[in-house]
Amino acid sequence: MRRLAVAGLLLTLTACAPGGCQQSGTPETGDANPLEEPLTGDPDAPAEPETPAPEPVTWPHEPGGSLYPGSGSGATDATLWAAGMRFPMEAGPAYANSQVYGYGGYLAPGPGGQCDARNYSYPWRDNFCETRSWTNGMCPAGKGHQGQDIRPATCEKKVHWAVAAESGKITSIGSYTVTLLGDSGRIYRYLHLDMAGVHALFPNVASRTVTRGQHIGKVSNDFGGNATTIHLHFEIKAPVSNGGGATVMFVPTYSSLVDSYGRLLNGAA
């Protein structure tokens, strides 16, 4: 609860409505005495307070396909391949950006470690298709990063929960890979969670049916026998129609993440 509240305060500080971060909403009167309520038609009755619709909370994010300069060509496809999915972390803020081209990465823009504050700040940046040797049919180069890397609210492992993007079944738990088969038929993969914790949550097959938003594990840096930076690598695979047939392939994640994070910030995850 305490951590949730701290994360909540962090979110308040970092994500603001366009009009600023002041609290808004209906003033709370706290008046519970009906006898003192003004009668209808009473000339002394105060006018109904106007309650303007709250402005949506936004956060700075680069457009889809806009990779870190020099890190390759991104996928400009804006399709929501997983419309309505739950943002895969329980709470904000979260920072979608590069692990390789960010501070502490081996192609970092300058000195600094993975916990550098610049890694834990907006704007978001797409890194699907970031330069890799892996095949990716959605990338202009035909190869590239097959998911999106997301840092949690703080540079701490085993603190921040990753959650189910949709209801479905956990079909496998490896040494750093968790697979969720969504009820829609999409395949979601979560990498680098605290795997001991994942195994404890899902000790047997019977425990592996999950509902949208359910805890899957805590974001960490597990990478088999090695360690990586503290982040969630999140990817989506699905059968994609190409007109005449279909191919099961990685789909761009960024647009669905932007959509789901916007809903999370606005209280409608």
Next chain:
Amino acid sequence: MNIRNLALAGGVVALAAAAGVATSQQQPPSPIAATQVALPRSRADSAALAQARQDPVAARLRGVLTQAQGSDFMRQVEASSVPVLAPADPALLATAEFRTGDRFYMLTVQRGEQIIEIYGATKAFQSPLGAPPTQTAAAAPTAVRGPRIAAAQLPNAAARAMAQATSRGLTNVRAERTEYGVDVSFNRFGAAYSVSFICEGAPNCAEADAILFAAGLQLIGGGGS
């Protein structure tokens, strides 16, 4: 509730106020959301499926599965609208877990340290923005990291594996390295399949091996209308 907890709870309330109002109203579908389409089965696909159902190996595998996993397992397989492919190795079938849904299934087996996930679907997601820039041509497998001599031999092995896959009726075969192993995708019986090898550093995770594994999959049931 002590003062500190009260303050923290207040922070959450402030967060909720700043974040806006939750709504239970259903959002209208986004105009850029992918839609689902059914994959048609051609006459040739239907003929290949009918022929595969007569394969004596398939009948033997169904018997093995019934014995190893129980009749309920096979009932689920038979109920799948997708033709269900599975490995022919009884040792792998003994580890099989099967999940099915609306026009898709996944069968997961364990091979040593590797997890192998066989996924099939007779539906697909379609972009309303037009066909995505998918590279649907058979992708040449890329070289695998490892000893130089092994990498030098791989292209031939992968080419042979591709040829075997084609002779078994697999089309649009693609193999790709992933962050955790190798994936092979292909089409058969009019359905779209993917076999994911979650190796995570375990040996014997080359693309050629993966393609051969996919080519050796047997129909064990499903595919009814």
